Amino acid sequence: MEEEKTLDALRDACPGAILEAGLSLGDAVAVIRPEDLPAVAAFLRDGPPRMAMLLDLTCVDRPDESGRFEMVYHFLSLETYARVRIKARLPAVNPEIASLTGLWKNADWLEREVFDLFGICFADHPNLSRLLLYDGFEGHPLRKDYPLRRRQPRIPPRQDGPGS
């Protein structure tokens, strides 16, 4: 099965980086150390798995566990159509991980979305700013401690823009 082959190739290429790997409900999943993400992602893209596409990137907030934020990446190979999920745990305080914008262009917006909604920082991101919410928005709505119905202060009309 292609998923298993991908995991084997990953284990061989980055033995120290993999904390845990296996199949979960048919999906190939590997948990890695966050500092190894650039190397793992580069291997997945350029190495034998040939994962040409960064399919998706998101985060899961697990406030009760050590390593509160779980970054989740989905990669896809267009040769074998195998998919792999890579996960990395980040601490609750100052969560930061390397940006993948140097490898995939869509990482730009995907990382900005995670920055916006979870408050994760991406090192070396060229324009780490909010994507879906406005600049004056307080907090990160997809964190579990953000109340569902919290109201935000109204922002005043803009004074400094073009035409003013």
Add this chain to the structure above:
Amino acid sequence: MTTRLERQAGPESLLLNMGPSHPAMHGTIRIMLELDGERILASEVEIGFLHRGFEKTCESKTFFNLLIYTDRLNYVSPLINNLGYVLAVEKLLGLEIPERARYIRVLMSELSRVSDHLTCLAAMAMESGAFTVFLYMMKAREFLWDVIERTTGARMTTSYIRIGGVRAELADGFAADTRTAVKETRKVLKDVRGLLDRNPIFLARTRDVGVMSRENALAYGWTGPCLRSTGLAYDVRKARPYLVYDRLAFDVPVGERGDNFDRYKVRMLEMEQSLRLIEQCGDWLERHPGPAVPADGRAMVPAEAIREARRRKPEGRIILSPNLEGSEKERLESLYACAPGVVPPAKEDAYASMAGLIGHFQYFMTGHGLRPPKGEVYASVEGGNGELGYYIVSDGGDRPYRLHLRAPCLHIVSALEELIRGRLLADIIPTFGSMNMIGGELDR
């Protein structure tokens, strides 16, 4: 607060704010442009104007109740959005659904795909000045939506594809209606081809405009017709077939140049393939009719059944209200997986017995309903725009711990700045139109 472009723009440049209220921006996207005359030097695309907090909302809804929110993601192909979500939950549950429900799902998805492509191309053509094409395509979409409406009861917010199966049996006369709709749609496609394919104005606005290379399309995570327009034949229906796609005959059309015209062409060709799929599913469903509801014997309305159930077990058939039509007890077996507690119980039981009533409440009430085991899944379908994926994390509770949508249109729109750089202001309109930006899916 200033935008990145405002900080970086040269002193001689003109900054122009396009949208979100510009008609071609569909009210949900803003492009800040740095112009030299009509030439675009740089741009900054801003999204989030429709942001509804879909993912946060889903965390507070039960697995059953959040289905209606998936309808509203891509409101021109809600059935595919339903399907993507239920396939992810079914993967989590390990559910196998009946054959008939599979064919119905494929049929409905393809009807949705055609209506999605029709809407995209109609808007693209209209914004480029071809208003007749818009009217023709809207006419075809109406034929398809009539068919969808007769079965699902709604034109846009269908919520028809349910966890474990489909909500109800196809409406009476579905086969004939579908045949007519397919025939009329084919006629419209032929007319549109005649109007656009060699039209010098349309070609001037689309040929070699908004060109995307194959490498860049991959780097941006493009999928669907936009990726295929660059020559890559990635289609989830072929790559990882779900339901019965592996048993059906269809081709994956690809383009060559990756420009606006190729994106139009690929969608046109794809619609023909979808019509083929609709016909194949329609034939299968006609050859394999579902169980009939016995017409003989006494039929009673729910109120009568409830009254009788106070004294003894009601005898006779209970007539369901019009919004439940097609989900009669006799038909459930061919429409839903056999998994008590996971799929909704027969409505008639709720009227006729205390155990049925309790079962009904237990399925639908908050805190009691469907509880997938702990775990996480990613499942995807080929949506109108490309790979539509759902990543769901379950903690064993009755609502998702986390639900994330892989929206194809986010990846496509993120490349807009690059596509229009160096082009003229007027090129934004057909380029943006060919991307099929859907606010509900993009902003979520």
